[in-house]
Amino acid sequence: MGASTGSAYLVGRAFPRNSRFIALGCLILAAFGLLLLAHQRPEHLTTVRQYIAGGCPDHSYYDADELTFGTATAAAASSPAARQCSADSEIDRMDELWGSLGLDMSVAHAGSALRVRRVIQKIQRGEKVVIGAVGGSITYGRNLKPENDPWPWSRLLEKNLKEFFPDADITVQNGGVPATGTDYFAYCYHLHVDHDADLIIIEEAVNDLSINGNAVQAETDLRARQQRENAVTYNSEVLVRNILRQREDNAVMMLSLWIKTQDYINGADSHAIVAEYYDIPRISHRPYLYRYLMQNPDQVTTHYLLPDFGHQTQLNHQYMADSLYRFILQQVCYLEKHGAALPEDALKGSMMERVIDPWPVPPRGIFQRIDSDLKPEVEPFCLSANAKREGKPLLWPSSVDGFTNVTIHDKSYWQSDKPGSTVTFSDLESHAGGLSIYYKRSNKDMGDMLCWVDDNKDKAVTLIGFWQYVTVGYSMPVRTDLNQGKHSLTCEVLETTHDPAGGTLVQIIAIMGT
DSSP: OOOOOTTOOEESOOOOHHHHHHHHHHHHHHHHHHHHHHTTOHHHHHHHHHHHHHSSOSOOEEETTTTEEEOHHHHHHTSGGGOOOTTHHHHHHHHHHHOHHHHHHTEEEOOOOHHHHHHHHHHHTTOEEEEEEEESHHHHTTTOSSTTSOOOHHHHHHHHHHHHSTTOEEEEEEOOOTTOOHHHHHHHGGGTSOTTOSEEEEEOTTTSOEETTEEOSOOSSHHHHHHTTTHHHHHHHHHHHHHHTTOTTOEEEEEEOOOTTSOSOSTHHHHHHHHHHTTOOEEESHHHHHHHHHHOGGGHHHHBOTTTSOSBOHHHHHHHHHHHHHHHHHHHHHHHHHOSSOOHHHHOBTTBOSOOOOSSOOSSOTTSOTTSOOOOOOOOEEEETTOEETTEESOOOSEEESOEEEEETTEEEEEEOSTTOEEEEEEEEESSSOEEEEEEEBSSSBOEEEEEETTOGGGOEEEEOBOSSOOEEEEEEEESOOOSEEEEEEEEEOSOOSOTTOOOBEEEEEEEEO
């Protein structure tokens, strides 16, 4: 049986008797070394390190009670003498709850975490800090009990942070909107959380659909789907840029989830490149949870709710919150060890002559070459049926014939199933020539509608409601060549439909301008 490596542990494995005595002897050496380290005697440090590194096999740490072998380095790291951070005990508590391996694997992309640490400094100074959570029905807390007082991951994270920072002024806003993706929040996030929140956490890997391995906010025919294969990356980037340009000292994190009804590949793979490019920490449950449930299939109902396994249990929400919390605690430790200021040698190396400025948002986007012309930033415009002011949806028609405003469970629409019904929305702003409709698509009952801008019905487009995938909102451009200014948009329910069962229901969620 092979020995452990690094700080990994082999629990309950039977090693030969000689190996146990060697391990016990090395434990004594390690303990002696820790004693010296604790008393800060530099003249002995080199000798101790040589003994630990050169004199012991990999299974040099031995716990007689658990028959656990590891390394002296791992033992030293967990000892009270080695603790130097105020968050160590909380990090240990998280590790005891979930296992350090599962939490370590959840850090899909740490990045520099510079912006996150700057938010932590505000918390430590006692300044008001707002954290916004945007995502779909998981973030919303769908199907959690009790329904009148659910505890989704955002609320659990707020509880953790307030307990660790008892004197802090922290507010976590839950901006979850069921059945939405980044194609919605790219233009509408500011309707659900403060547009200039200190930290915004994006959870959209599940709703940013993946079909046949291609992350797309999908289409019913191959050609159209190929044209929109990069839609998730594009919309995720638009969302991130719209957030980061609100202020110089805010931060973004991503929370990538997975549900049993999906393949391992989902929207997170398109989010990964955005996180990398914009130096955004991304916490992901897939690396650990997917393996865990493959090896323990009887645990699925512990983590996912019946009947569809499409939403997380309270246990999974706690895992989400604690994964984010532990990462934040690790940044607390970084600040305590290194301080807030970045030394110049962190910003350049001997082989890199110039200093990099890590703070500005890159002037060019992911879909541009490094020497391409700069593109102007576009101010987003959105009116949504899911955002209300004084009890009235922001998306309100100027003319309606046969459409009604409905709220079903936790989603709101303007809907009709009567062919010939029309609805018009006015005073829609377009800054760069585009108007899009965000509407519901599903594999059941959905019909088609014809939509046009102003009085230009000859340039109308047909929006198809039926597809064979899950029920989710979907963004479709109606025009991309408009003059800057305000416009109206009209939609009509068609008698023809792509639903094999003849469904004619259409449901409009939002209208977005670019």
